[in-house]
Amino acid sequence: MPVPPPPPDAVARVRRFNRAITRAVGALNTSFLDRGRPLGAARVLNAIGQGRSDLGEIRAYLGLDSGLMSRLLRGLEAEGLVATAADAQDSRRRVVHLTPAGAAEFAEYERLSDAQAAGILATHPDPGALLAAMDLIGSALGRDRTTLEVCDPRSPEALRCLQAYYAELAARLPHSFDVSLSCDPQAEAMMAPHGAFIVAMSDGLALGCVGLKGTDAGYAEIKRLWVAPAARGLGLARRLMDGAEAAAQGLGIALLRLDTNSALPEAIALYRATGWTEIARFNDDPYPDVFFEKRLAQA
Amino acid sequence: MPVPPPPPDAVARVRRFNRAITRAVGALNTSFLDRGRPLGAARVLNAIGQGRSDLGEIRAYLGLDSGLMSRLLRGLEAEGLVATAADAQDSRRRVVHLTPAGAAEFAEYERLSDAQAAGILATHPDPGALLAAMDLIGSALGRDRTTLEVCDPRSPEALRCLQAYYAELAARLPHSFDVSLSCDPQAEAMMAPHGAFIVAMSDGLALGCVGLKGTDAGYAEIKRLWVAPAARGLGLARRLMDGAEAAAQGLGIALLRLDTNSALPEAIALYRATGWTEIARFNDDPYPDVFFEKRLAQA
DNA sequence: CATTTTGCCTGACTTATGTCAGATGAATTC
DNA sequence: GAATTCATCTGACATAAGTCAGGCAAAATG
Numbered sequence: 001m002p003v004p005p006p007p008p009d010a011v012a013r014v015r016r017f018n019r020a021i022t023r024a025v026g027a028l029n030t031s032f033l034d035r036g037r038p039l040g041a042a043r044v045l046n047a048i049g050q051g052r053s054d055l056g057e058i059r060a061y062l063g064l065d066s067g068l069m070s071r072l073l074r075g076l077e078a079e080g081l082v083a084t085a086a087d088a089q090d091s092r093r094r095v096v097h098l099t100p101a102g103a104a105e106f107a108e109y110e111r112l113s114d115a116q117a118a119g120i121l122a123t124h125p126d127p128g129a130l131l132a133a134m135d136l137i138g139s140a141l142g143r144d145r146t147t148l149e150v151c152d153p154r155s156p157e158a159l160r161c162l163q164a165y166y167a168e169l170a171a172r173l174p175h176s177f178d179v180s181l182s183c184d185p186q187a188e189a190m191m192a193p194h195g196a197f198i199v200a201m202s203d204g205l206a207l208g209c210v211g212l213k214g215t216d217a218g219y220a221e222i223k224r225l226w227v228a229p230a231a232r233g234l235g236l237a238r239r240l241m242d243g244a245e246a247a248a249q250g251l252g253i254a255l256l257r258l259d260t261n262s263a264l265p266e267a268i269a270l271y272r273a274t275g276w277t278e279i280a281r282f283n284d285d286p287y288p289d290v291f292f293e294k295r296l297a298q299a
Numbered sequence: 300m301p302v303p304p305p306p307p308d309a310v311a312r313v314r315r316f317n318r319a320i321t322r323a324v325g326a327l328n329t330s331f332l333d334r335g336r337p338l339g340a341a342r343v344l345n346a347i348g349q350g351r352s353d354l355g356e357i358r359a360y361l362g363l364d365s366g367l368m369s370r371l372l373r374g375l376e377a378e379g380l381v382a383t384a385a386d387a388q389d390s391r392r393r394v395v396h397l398t399p400a401g402a403a404e405f406a407e408y409e410r411l412s413d414a415q416a417a418g419i420l421a422t423h424p425d426p427g428a429l430l431a432a433m434d435l436i437g438s439a440l441g442r443d444r445t446t447l448e449v450c451d452p453r454s455p456e457a458l459r460c461l462q463a464y465y466a467e468l469a470a471r472l473p474h475s476f477d478v479s480l481s482c483d484p485q486a487e488a489m490m491a492p493h494g495a496f497i498v499a500m501s502d503g504l505a506l507g508c509v510g511l512k513g514t515d516a517g518y519a520e521i522k523r524l525w526v527a528p529a530a531r532g533l534g535l536a537r538r539l540m541d542g543a544e545a546a547a548q549g550l551g552i553a554l555l556r557l558d559t560n561s562a563l564p565e566a567i568a569l570y571r572a573t574g575w576t577e578i579a580r581f582n583d584d585p586y587p588d589v590f591f592e593k594r595l596a597q598a
Numbered sequence: 599c600a601t602t603t604t605g606c607c608t609g610a611c612t613t614a615t616g617t618c619a620g621a622t623g624a625a626t627t628c
Numbered sequence: 629g630a631a632t633t634c635a636t637c638t639g640a641c642a643t644a645a646g647t648c649a650g651g652c653a654a655a656a657t658g
Contacts, residue, residue: 017433020441084480117313127305127533133432134316142319233424
């Protein structure tokens with residue numbers, strides 16, 4: 001794709017954006033202080049509320065020193081918001097959980113955050129455009145924090161991706177697209193031990209997916225490769241494909257195949273660039289018209 | 300305009316954006332710390348570098364306590380970066396300026412900021428889309444910090460607005476638009492004491508403009524009302540018009556007129572809603588086809 | 599079993615930031 | 629010209645946040 005050169009005021013505009021968000025983040029933080037707790041303690045409480053229970057994990061996530069972490073935790077314990085216990089498997093480790101009072105306090109922080117988010121949207125004339133802009137920037141900034149996660153293809157994140165994937169296929173393929181026609185595999189074929197379904201998560205938002213569907217014909221198929229428009233060009237499709245290949249190797253699969261459509265040139269270019277070779281039609285699905293194969297090195 | 304309802308995951312997406320930018324701001328701040336100075340001192344240095352010299356003004360801008368401000372300033376003085384002196388008019392006040400060493404240090408911070416901004420742009424596949432998203436979000440977040448400023452219509456900010464204004468007219472008007480044809484007034488007519496040119500500034504970016512052009516026919520004309528696409532729907536056009544009216548009253552002008560084109564329905568709706576009455580054609584400019592007038596209360 | 603490693607805790611310390619009550623000296627007001 | 633107001637400075641505190649050196653007990657390693 002031809003990338004237009006950035007306009008002369010580009011750097012000034014980015015810096016203006018930086019100033020604006022620095023202020024917004026400051027406002028966000030001070031609003032958290034209204035609950036009478038220092039920011040560090042509030043962050044720990046929120047990490048626990050999000051389901052993180054392993055102390056070391058929380059420390060790594062928040063980037064805290066073990067001494068500081070210990071003290072913050074003790075403060076929350078003194079407030080009666082959290083309780084700690086030794087890990088059942090390894091009693092050097094400690095696990096933390098919210099007490100009922102802590103859960104209530106966490107809910108209060110969540111309410112605050114939600115209200116702030118809703119407030120930003122409510123005062124804007126075009127929330128859809130604002131959200132799209134936020135997704136784009138969030139994806140760009142959170143690029144190296146985007147993680148691949150194996151999950152159930154029927155999970156909410158997976159369904160969000162698949163829905164967007166089908167909507168896009170319908171818009172881009174010349175003939176109208178009907179999901180039920182395209183031989184839709186059962187979810188089990190895309191879960192261990194037959195296959196896998198991988199979602200790219202960025203700060204809680206699913207940005208892309210790929211399915212590895214096991215067959216009983218000596219190969220597995222790559223299906224449903226999709227990347228959110230806001231995250232395109234960031235190399236996510238390649239990461240997803242790498243993840244799918246690694247999953248296949250982990251399952252002892254030696255041969256991969258996929259079918260695609262010539263109306264999706266970006267996808268085809270990616271396959272060609274990553275070691276796939278074009279082969280003859282291997283199924284009678286009416287929609288695909290290009291077919292690829294890749295042999296994997298044994299794990 | 301019909302506004303589509305926000306999607307069900309809207310709040311989650313805003314919160315994801317918040318998380319992403321909170322991290323980005325943190326990274327930004329820690330990078331400033333690499334110059335071995337606490338953030339507070341760096342902020343004061345930057346405020347001075349931006350041309351603020353009055354101590355009280357800097358304190359208000361940064362929201363600092365007078366004691367803290369004093370100490371930070373003393374630290375910068377000890378480093379040899381700034382020098383203070385009593386104000387010439389009022390020797391209770393103090394004015395600050397950068398020493399050569401301070402100017403060099405400030406330039407270094409600027410270089411850092413520019414490099415970071417350029418870095419974000421450079422790694423993105425579509426810098427134009429990223430900038431548009433940043434402008435949109437910056438405008439939404441900086442909404443209540445957008446200020447109206449009277450300036451020379453030949454200043455860089457004004458020219459940026461006017462250029463965008465003409466480009467848009469060319470795109471929206473049915474016949475091709477040529478600036479030189481539309482009787483282009485001299486800049487003097489849009490400056491005191493004849494008129495005014497007002498620019499809406501948001502964190503250093505010009506988001507809109509309006510010109511008040513004095514004539515010798517007993518009225519002044521509103522010209523070149525423009526709002527950046529990223530800032531539309533936020534009520535900026537109305538604020539600019541209010542500003543122009545206030546400027547007119549300040550200049551003792553009692554009658555305002557304007558011409559516009561029926562291809563710009565948003566503008567026409569605004570005029571109707573703010574006390575303007577449609578009148579007969581009052582000039583022979585070929586482009587406009589709708590004409591308005593408004594009588595002002597005497598200041 | 600002895601040694602080392604690991605995960606967490608504690609105490610002692612530092613730095614950054616913020617707050618508050620005067621002190622100081624220069625305008626301003628009466 | 630005395631009293632008041634104002635802008636800034638100083639000293640005395642307070643709190644948040646972070647660092648570092650050990651300490652302790654459980655787990656892993658030999």
